[in-house]
Amino acid sequence: MTKPSVVIVGSGAGASVAAWALSTAGHPVTILEKGRNLWRGLGDKRGLGPSLFSNDEIKAGRYFENPDPLLEPRTARTQDEAKSGTARSYVGDVNGLPTTVGGGTIHWDAKTPRFWKQDFKGRSLYGPYPDANVADWPISYEDLAPFYDEVERRLGVQGDVASMPARTLEQAPRSGPFPMAPNPMMYAGQLLAEGAKSLGYTAYPFPMAVNSRTYAGRPPCNSCGFCSGWGCPIHARGGAAVSFLHDALIAGAQLESRAFVHRIDLDRAGKKAVGVSYIDAGGARRRHAADIVVVAASAIETARLALLSNLPDRSGQLGRNLMFHYFTVAGALFSEDVHAWMGPSTTFTIDDFMGPDAGGAAAAAGLPYLKGGICEVGGTIGAPPITEAALYTSAPNGWGVPLKVLMREAAFRRYVAGMSMVGEDLPQLGNRVDLDPDIRDVYGFPVARVTHSAHRHEVVASEYYGPKMAAVAAA
Template sequence: MSERAADVCIVGMGAAGGIAAYVLATQGLEVVGLEAGPAWTNSDFPWDELTAFNFRNTLGKIFNNTAPTWRRREGMPAGPATFSLGRMMNGVGGGDIHFGAWSRRFMPGDFTALSDTLRRYGAEALPQGSALADWPLTYEDLEPYYDRVEYALGVSGIACNIRGQEPSANGNPFEGMRSRPYPLPPLRPYPLGERFREAARRRGYHPYTVPAAIISQDYDGRPACTYCGWCSGYGCYNGAKSSTLVTVIPKALKTGNLDLRPYCRVVRVESQGDQARGVTYLDEEGQVHFQPARVVVLAAYTWENVRLLLLSSSRSFPNGLSNNHGQVGKYFMTRQFPEVAGLFPDFPMDKFRGPVAQAVAIDDLNGDNFDHTGLGFLRGGTIGTENQIQPIQAASQVPPDVPRWGRRYREFILTHWNHITYLRAQPEPLPYKMNFLDLDPVVKDDLSQPVIRITYDLYPNELRLIDFLQDRMEELMREMGAVRTWRGPRETGVASCHDLGGARMGKDPKESVVDRYQRSHEVPNLYILGGCTFPTATGTNPTETIQALAWMSAEHIAHELR
């Protein structure tokens, strides 16, 4: 069945697709938004730890059926992928319904990592096999779009570097210059965060309150956060978390220019020559439809964007759409989340009293904000502490010498469950030629299509960086007053919710898939939005940058179609 042609067809109505739909619809273009999952409402999100993305992931049933496989090196057999944080979900609003809502901009130096490294340390500092790169745009190019995203969604935070003003003492001194403050003040302070802040300052660091995509006050018709604590891993019961489900998508629908279709699962992008014609999708009843469009936008998660490209081969693209230079799937990057836990017998944490985005962090050790000479690694990562805990998580916080069952375990948990916390790092993984995505030749999904196979391993640069950050976290824990500390594993999973690369952005079509506007080099009416286009991972949460890029791309599409 063929549908009426649209100006733009967006595949995936989540963090990126929702932004793009809003920008395009408000500029008068006819947009079809196809989403594999349902159109959720706030009442659909239970406070049930077993349903969360760390466990059964009941909001991501399609994702569960299409989860990738993993092997460390080429030539090895693949098995199930392991997960650091949680799994993605399906539905209008996408993963930013249940994400942790840390909403941070990349630093200016994140966009120039290669040239900065060469200038400061020389080419000999680059690890063998790595493919560190500069982005084809700068922080200054993206700053206006960061600003628009923060005000459209409602981000709460303290700005440090506002143009024409003195820096704020409580903001992040490493952030780039900003056009204006955040639209909302930060989430309220909490005891553990203030303890970390004081300890970090004593160690010479510059702690700041993490900006959050959660509204601290009533904003744009939505009620403020109530600090219920059921946030990361869950949908928000009152809409205070600023997902696209409750912010820009309703506004796009009000224009009358967005045709939003839930339960529509795209299986292929159709092309003719070097042009995308539209997409083939299955509706809720399994009926096959073809949606033609002048422009096709892939805005699903990293793995699904790459998978659709590889599945959409044709006579013009025998190895997958936009893959005639063999770049689709290359340079995959994923985040490890190493931790250091600490025991504070006389300090109740009470972390159940707020969300994960109620957090304090330092960027002194992120990017190239410190001298790496002689350290044996490049780049860095954020260190921070955060709120939120549920019973199963609390019951798993035990040191290595305490058994996981029995009387001794029970006594330890009853005594200490509210006196243990962790510091967590977000180390930056470098891109490597050896880490990539392709189609698994054996494992199929519920539609008998191959799932993505991840080939990924940690290399010496990343292992040394993780050791360095865990050393610093142990120092901070002791400064905070911990009587005992213990480390979590270096390797926390090959999937992390910060899964990036596979459709790299760049200037050279022989070395990248898309240009600065996330437009395919080989298929000029195909745009690919999301973390898959990132040339580097940085040590910062990717969501706000994904959304700022989506806004810029959507404006470019609108300009091209006028």
């Protein structure tokens, strides 16, 4: 008996995992991806060839893997602007994730921390939050744990359970070791880890989908220094394309790139998805019928597609509660070359700022608690070479011999290292995606309009955890 057919919109992390699971289970699967395919040999049993996107600053600066902000812009405004009737205050690149086969993991940092138990039950554990829409998840950590195990095996995640803090293992218990031992630790990270330890914090090897040895036919990381924000030229980094989509295509899934899906097609009753309508690479309008439709086009584009399709919105929540990340950065200037740019972005992390922290700064701000986030320890906060050169040449007398001296000295790359804390926005009804009433993309469809303002929590939390991070950098 033939299994139900599936069409998947998107080819990033969620889409590629779905394609792999469904195709290996025998379902006919078609993947429609709006972006280009930059992977040579994807789906070829002989193996992957080099990616067309790797450590090339020129390509990165020209939106090589991202949407062209002129042809496919987004618009943005703040919540206050929305209340005052402002349609938009910006047109261009708004939270532009890669639009390409493999999605954001084509250039991701490959860090793979797990959600904690407390993340699933924020409302019931800590109560409501003023001006935010905090809610419990309908699933628990225990529900996800076996899937975490499987995804880590597929990606090839390195780590060291023995060095992880007790609270981390209590909040995110593991059934066994990581698939691989950690990479050699970056020198800058070792220095900052010592500073963290002197202040009572625990730095440990950051779990990441980067090979420390040959794994799944892919070579170990060579610490080239172009990792976060870049493609991996040797495929030492796991991701959606190399770890899932490649095998999905070998199992029989079909991939069509440069296919812009603009509508989810419903049955006559308007209650069941029966396929999608899209524009192919040649500009022809096509329809793909399927028994099952999976939409995995990122938070913004998934909401946009649902709105373009006029899907029912009985809850009034469609496109709302859009969450980004807030970043807090601390840096240190060393008197020696700490090689902060050599390695897989960062190799240490600390979880001591995860929170929630009640009282103190939270109470002073009239907030119930503060939450920080995961902290990347020891990476560069400088710029890659071409960007660094542009910084120097923007100053008077920045060309010629002075430029050569500065580039050879490379202070930003050699002597500066830091920490970056990645926290989550609180969900707010006013942070949302809708359709811009006036701006259209190159295909003639309304673009996504992002309305977003930081909650007071993010501002206060950054001010609270920032000095703690600075103390680590200075220790």
